Amino acid sequence: MHEELKYWYLRDHKLFRTLSFGQIRQLCIITGFKKAQKGEIIYFSSSDVPRIFLLKKGNIKIVAVDEEGNETIKDIIQKGDLFGELTLEADDQTNEYAKVLSDDVAICSFLLSDFENLLLQNPSLALSYTKFVGLKMKRIKNSYSNLISKDAKTRLFQFLKDWAEKEGVKEGRKVVIENYLTQNDIAQIICTSRQTATQLLNEMENNGTLTYNRKEIIILDITKL
Amino acid sequence: MHEELKYWYLRDHKLFRTLSFGQIRQLCIITGFKKAQKGEIIYFSSSDVPRIFLLKKGNIKIVAVDEEGNETIKDIIQKGDLFGELTLEADDQTNEYAKVLSDDVAICSFLLSDFENLLLQNPSLALSYTKFVGLKMKRIKNSYSNLISKDAKTRLFQFLKDWAEKEGVKEGRKVVIENYLTQNDIAQIICTSRQTATQLLNEMENNGTLTYNRKEIIILDITKL
DNA sequence: TATCTACTGTAAACTAGCTGACAAATATTT
């Protein structure tokens, strides 16, 4: 790939907007670039040298596998999101992989060590980056307290509201969301069983709050959610 | 308080160890210092200008109050820990206060804005701080996945193990923990009801894994936990 | 087009843990 293009790929991200061409090139020298199709599994933790990844196109889910082989969704990553060793501290404890949800994805990556050097040379980037990690932390804290104090129904509502806000296409009070998740995925995100999620979604469909199918979810009146 | 003393108070923390006298003075000029007794409540979020606090002595718990007035323990802060706007982003959403658990505490604080300036001038501190925030995030992620996949008993075991490791005094296989928490506190930390926590602790006492009283918890064989 | 696989729908049985209620034991205050 051309240097120029790589440059724009990174510059495009709000976190890197302040960087000069030279600075980005520091990262770009070792930037990997990868395309993948729906359903493909991308291993990224441990094994390799620690990296930070940037999803340029599509959606993926990060799945963690624990000792007993149970799989849980850690995160849904969308176009423009960073993932990988965001804490700047490689850990070989966690066993994670990424699975492609959209038709195809484009991912670029750079080495953690190069990123660290860049942060050292660019304190204001370091500051932005800390705030970015902090924001991620706040999100997790939020899901945590939701899980503690809210029931499955409320969590599903909240999830749909967030999803609609982030990616939904508004048509008046109606919001259309491109549905790249299965009910099982949704269940895992809101921390409930597949059956409970199914039941709640059908309930919502029956009382006219939304229309669900494998392609899209239409929320009929977002203000009522 | 003497400048000198303030200097040592901050220098003492691993995060600030690399700083010069002058740099710390930047923070110290506006450093607040406060002592409080057991049971006292310290409000720190919103209200004031955003600050970062450093607990020099004792233990406190951070309690969040939600819309309906429910109180949940967000964090237990120990000697040497930082708390406050650690994400460098003030948010007035959250309504939190700190309650003193130990007999007395000493807290010093500095303004978020001064800290940010310091980070900008000291890239390696910025990097350490980013990793520090990242570590906090990992901890929360961990409790989150525990809450999802482990039952109350396992979570209590894990909590006790962590607590013992952090603060316990080892005597061979026996570990003695100074118990500044009530069963209700413990219950909230491991996200269960007070009654369940009580029941589990008694169960553990009965089958000889520990001795519990209001002053201390003695784990009889840490390797069996 | 038929076959297979992954996803969705539904329901009964079960269970971990919550709620409420009250008693007993410790601390704390007067």
Place this chain on the structure above:
DNA sequence: AAATATTTGTCAGCTAGTTTACAGTAGATA
């Protein structure tokens, strides 16, 4: 020392959500 407040112990009844189990449906594959 007495009164009050907080913490701990225990138990019965309940419920949200899980598990198991099976059937129907849509999409992908041969």
